[in-house]
Amino acid sequence: MRLCVLGSGSSGNAVLVEGPRGYILVDAGFSWREVKARAGRAGFPLDALETLILTHEHADHIRGLRTLYRRGTVILASPRTLRALGHRFRRAIPLNGEVEVAGLKVSSFRVPHDAQDPRGILLELDGVKVGIATDLGEATDSVLRALTGCRALVFEANHDLEMLLTGPYPWPLKLRILGPLGHLSNDAAGSALTELSDEVRAVFLAHLSQENNKPSLALETVARYLEHWDGSLYLTYSDRPSAILDLFG
Numbered sequence: 007m008r009l010c011v012l013g014s015g016s017s018g019n020a021v022l023v024e025g026p027r028g029y030i031l032v033d034a035g036f037s038w039r040e041v042k043a044r045a046g047r048a049g050f051p052l053d054a055l056e057t058l059i060l061t062h063e064h065a066d067h068i069r070g071l072r073t074l075y076r077r078g079t080v081i082l083a084s085p086r087t088l089r090a091l092g093h094r095f096r097r098a099i100p101l102n103g104e105v106e107v108a109g110l111k112v113s114s115f116r117v118p119h120d121a122q123d124p125r126g127i128l129l130e131l132d133g134v135k136v137g138i139a140t141d142l143g144e145a146t147d148s149v150l151r152a153l154t155g156c157r158a159l160v161f162e163a164n165h166d167l168e169m170l171l172t173g174p175y176p177w178p179l180k181l182r183i184l185g186p187l188g189h190l191s192n193d194a195a196g197s198a199l200t201e202l203s204d205e206v207r208a209v210f211l212a213h214l215s216q217e218n219n220k221p222s223l224a225l226e227t228v229a230r231y232l233e234h235w236d237g238s239l240y241l242t243y244s245d246r247p248s249a250i251l252d253l254f255g
Contacts, residue, residue, distance in 0.1 A: 007110065007131045007253040011160060012036070012044040014140065014212040015244035019067050021138055021160055022050060023129055026109030032059045032127055032138055034070035038077065041070055048247040055079050057107045062121035062141065063090040082107070084114065086123035101125060115152035117142040120187040126152060134253050136160075140213040143188040145198030153202055158251055160242070161199065163211040163228055164189035165218035173218050189213065192224050196231030207237045208251055216244060 012020040018035030022045055029052060034041065038055075045052035058074050060083035061067060068091065075081060081088070081098045082105070088098055099105060104113045114125040119141045126139040126149065137156040139149060153159060170180055170191075183189050190198070199209060211224050221241050229239060242248045 007129070007134065007136070008250055008255075009136060009158065009160075009210075009253070010045075010048045010050065010250045011210050011212060011242040011248040012041060012048070013244055013247070014160075014210075014242040015214060015216060016066055017216075017244050018069060019140065019213065020044075020070075022048070022052070023108075023110070023136070024050065025107070025129075025131065028056055028108040030057050030059060030108050030110065030112070030129070031055055031074075033061055033067040034058055034074055035066045035068070037070050038073040044247050048250060057082060059083070059101065059107075059112065059127055060087055060091075061117075061127060061138070062119065062124035063087050064121055064141070067141075082112065084123040084125055087121070087125070090122040115149070117149055118144050118146060118187050120182070120185075128152065128156070131253070136253065142190055143186040145190060145194060145201075150198065150201050155205055156202070157206065157253060158208040158210075159199075159202070159206055160210045160212050161195060162190045162213045163192045163195040163219070163224045164213050165191050165215045166220070166223050166227070167191050167193065169220075169223075170215075170218040175217065183218075189215075192219065192227035193231075195224075196228040199228060200231050203232055203235045203237065208240065209237065210240045210242050210248055210251075212242045214242070214244075 021032040111130040140162040
């Protein structure tokens with residue numbers, strides 16, 4: 007099982023996971039052409055895609071959905087997310103319980119965000135689990151329980167609190183981001199990861215705000231919380247793929 011965050015941020019989100027029997031894309035916040043190009047730059051020959059998992063219906067997660075569906079991709083999402091998309095998808099699998107996709111066990115859990123039924127995603131192979139949890143206003147106890155036992159995480163570190171408060175966003179938007187259905191700050195991410203660090207060996211910091219965060223600041227802040235942790239922190243980017251993580255390498 008290999009993982010690469012093709013892009014993450016308010017301009018688009020997509021995580022590519024390679025299983026024993028093909029590829030899974032978690033969210034399609036870019037066009038199919040852009041997804042394919044970024045996958046190619048990362049070394050994945052992505053000529054076709056069988057399965058797309060959607061965490062929720064916001065535009066930065068579904069931009070490439072229609073094209074991928076027309077190309078024959080099967081959609082996995084919660085029933086309420088599928089309804090919120092306003093389209094009748096015949097090739098759709100409700101993301102309830104556990105399903106097997108590309109040789110991986112796939113399940114989901116609810117996260118606090120201002121969408122119809124936002125989900126975090128769990129992918130598992132031979133007892134090794136990966137958790138994807140971005141777009142969450144709080145790292146609640148239920149979220150932390152769901153992520154317990156994961157070997158690797160794609161986890162939100164959206165903003166620096168001071169940058170957000172003093173930045174150019176209008177106050178209603180600032181309050182949305184800071185609210186319990188908004189986005190996690192760097193400090194909140196670091197604090198939450200201390201609860202999971204005993205088992206996690208790799209964390210991708212995701213959904214960094216271009217206006218209210220800096221990659222170096224997110225990395226330094228989270229690393230400060232994980233001072234005695236011996237795992238690896240990776241950055242994700244809005245304009246290019248991340249490093250590739252081989253879970254069995």
